[in-house]
Amino acid sequence: MRLLAIETATPGSSVTLAEGRDAVAYAARVDRTGHSEFLVPAIDFCFDQAGWSPADLDGIVVDVGPGLYTGLRVGVATAQGLGATLGIPVIPVVSLDALALDAATGRRHIWAVIDVRRGEVAFSTYWPVPGGVVRDGAPDLVDLAGLRARLESNPSDTLVVGDFPVLPEDTLRGLHRVKTGRPRYPSARAVAEIGAGRFERDEIPHPDEIRPLYLREPDVTINWEKLHQAGPWG
Amino acid sequence: MKPTILAFETSCDETAVAVVRGTEILSNVLSSQVDLHARFGGVVPEVAARAHIEAIRSLTHEALRKAGVHPDDLDGVAATAGPGLVGALLVGHSFAKATAWARRLPFVGIDHMEGHLMAPRLQYEEFQPPLVGLLASGGHSQIVHVTEWGDYETLGATIDDAAGEAFDKLARVMGLGFPGGPAIDAASDEGDPAAVDFPRALSDRPYDFSFSGLKTSVVTFLAKAKKSGDLPSQADVAAAVQEAIVDVLVDKTFRAVDDTGAK
Ligand SMILES: [Zn+2]
Numbered sequence: 001m002r003l004l005a006i007e008t009a010t011p012g013s014s015v016t017l018a019e020g021r022d023a024v025a026y027a028a029r030v031d032r033t034g035h036s037e038f039l040v041p042a043i044d045f046c047f048d049q050a051g052w053s054p055a056d057l058d059g060i061v062v063d064v065g066p067g068l069y070t071g072l073r074v075g076v077a078t079a080q081g082l083g084a085t086l087g088i089p090v091i092p093v094v095s096l097d098a099l100a101l102d103a104a105t106g107r108r109h110i111w112a113v114i115d116v117r118r119g120e121v122a123f124s125t126y127w128p129v130p131g132g133v134v135r136d137g138a139p140d141l142v143d144l145a146g147l148r149a150r151l152e153s154n155p156s157d158t159l160v161v162g163d164f165p166v167l168p169e170d171t172l173r174g175l176h177r178v179k180t181g182r183p184r185y186p187s188a189r190a191v192a193e194i195g196a197g198r199f200e201r202d203e204i205p206h207p208d209e210i211r212p213l214y215l216r217e218p219d220v221t222i223n224w225e226k227l228h229q230a231g232p233w234g
Numbered sequence: 235m236k237p238t239i240l241a242f243e244t245s246c247d248e249t250a251v252a253v254v255r256g257t258e259i260l261s262n263v264l265s266s267q268v269d270l271h272a273r274f275g276g277v278v279p280e281v282a283a284r285a286h287i288e289a290i291r292s293l294t295h296e297a298l299r300k301a302g303v304h305p306d307d308l309d310g311v312a313a314t315a316g317p318g319l320v321g322a323l324l325v326g327h328s329f330a331k332a333t334a335w336a337r338r339l340p341f342v343g344i345d346h347m348e349g350h351l352m353a354p355r356l357q358y359e360e361f362q363p364p365l366v367g368l369l370a371s372g373g374h375s376q377i378v379h380v381t382e383w384g385d386y387e388t389l390g391a392t393i394d395d396a397a398g399e400a401f402d403k404l405a406r407v408m409g410l411g412f413p414g415g416p417a418i419d420a421a422s423d424e425g426d427p428a429a430v431d432f433p434r435a436l437s438d439r440p441y442d443f444s445f446s447g448l449k450t451s452v453v454t455f456l457a458k459a460k461k462s463g464d465l466p467s468q469a470d471v472a473a474a475v476q477e478a479i480v481d482v483l484v485d486k487t488f489r490a491v492d493d494t495g496a497k
Contacts, residue, residue: 036324036327036328039328040331040332040335043335044335054335054336054337054338069280069283069321070283070320070321070324073283073287073321073324073325073328074324074328076287077287077290077324077325077326077328077329077332078328078329078331078332079332080287080290080291080329080332081291081294081328081329081330081331081332081333081336082332082333082335082336084291084294084295084333085305085332085333085336085337086336207291208288208291208292211287211288212284212287214284218278218280218281218284219280220274220278220280220281221274221278229406229407229409230409231407231408231409231410231456231468232408232409232456232457232459232460232465233408233409233465233468234409
């Protein structure tokens with residue numbers, strides 16, 4: 001089984017080609033806005049290095065977020081374009097799951113955190129199990145005070161992973177039982193590994209169900225003036 | 235045989251996918267978001283980008299099916315590169331680039347204005363340079379001299395609002411809602427454009443235009459007419475407004491045609 005994994009949910013973009021669960025080529029770049037310029041050249045580079053051609057692929061795995069909206073759309077649109085034209089399945093993976101899988105811990109409760117701007121983070125919590133991690137619940141959004149409050153009331157030894165260095169320092173300072181650690185960004189290698197499992201178990205959604213996981217309604221400023229003016233005949 | 239191109243346009247509030255062979259349109263499918271944005275009083279970029287990504291895969295499938303073209307039969311892929319809403323453009327651009335890459339096809343990013351400028355060529359064989367083009371869509375108003383395809387000189391442009399923005403603003407003061415162009419057009423159906431004589435705002439530069447003066451005079455006119463009790467019908471005002479805008483565009487364009495000696 002040959003998979004291409006695409007990771008553009010955070011400033012740390014990456015691409016992997018994987019044979020089963022083993023990465024055979026990898027490209028990465030850290031840039032908050034460069035997802036679009038990075039992606040296709042990086043894919044091309046990986047195929048070149050691996051000596052594969054697009055027709056060799058059995059599936060595409062893509063990180064659907066939560067994360068940066070534009071990055072997510074670049075990744076999902078690219079995966080959809082590749083999947084549709086090659087006639088192969090696209091498998092969505094949650095960014096926080098990819099973060100947690102790479103978390104270096106033996107026993108701590110894992111809190112994966114991704115910055116989604118406007119004073120909020122997306123997060124999910126996980127327990128390490130042999131061969132991976134198990135998520136406690138659906139990804140959610142929380143503001144920084146809320147994140148701290150939840151960590152304070154969490155009775156377990158905890159490892160926070162993700163983009164916490166962008167959070168204000170006092171968000172996590174002085175918390176009992178809480179350690180911070182790597183990784184900072186999800187990696188395409190973890191995305192590929194999770195996707196390989198789904199692929200083996202035949203957990204393949206209909207392509208129209210593959211959407212970025214925004215977790216927020218779009219920010220809309222309604223132009224009331226435009227909508228409500230009655231005009232002289234009104 | 236002429237090249238077969240799969241093309242994407244996602245610069246604003248419509249997702250459009252077409253298959254074209256030479257100048258023959260084999261299929262052209264689109265998903266409009268007008269209803270999605272109308273309730274907000276304008277196009278919301280984030281709403282647009284989300285709608286594009288939901289539509290693009292199945293639209294592409296439909297465009298190829300309607301055209302009776304298999305991806306193997308394609309010779310190239312094109313997408314609008316800009317200007318436009320960045321988040322929206324990236325959806326079409328990413329999908330198109332991936333499609334081209336997977337099939338080892340050339341990918342071309344197309345300038346939005348050039349797309350408008352060349353569109354009539356698909357319909358009218360005689361539409362060939364040298365020519366003068368008037369670009370008057372939602373966000374832009376320009377007069378362009380085309381000496382040959384690929385060689386463009388912008389002769390003039392709006393110095394304030396684009397025609398589309400002028401229609402939006404005027405529709406608003408007339409209580410006609412959004413988007414303004416279609417609203418004024420619909421309202422003008424039974425109207426008499428000669429009922430009111432709005433000024434043709436001619437700037438001193440020969441091919442530039444300006445629409446802010448028209449808005450002021452419409453506002454002033456409506457206020458006065460209502461006060462004095464002889465307000466013409468909404469249809470008449472809509473027809474007169476529409477004619478005032480179109481007159482300026484057409485007048486300047488034909489002046490450019492005369493001056494450049496284009497056909
Ligand atoms: Zn346009």
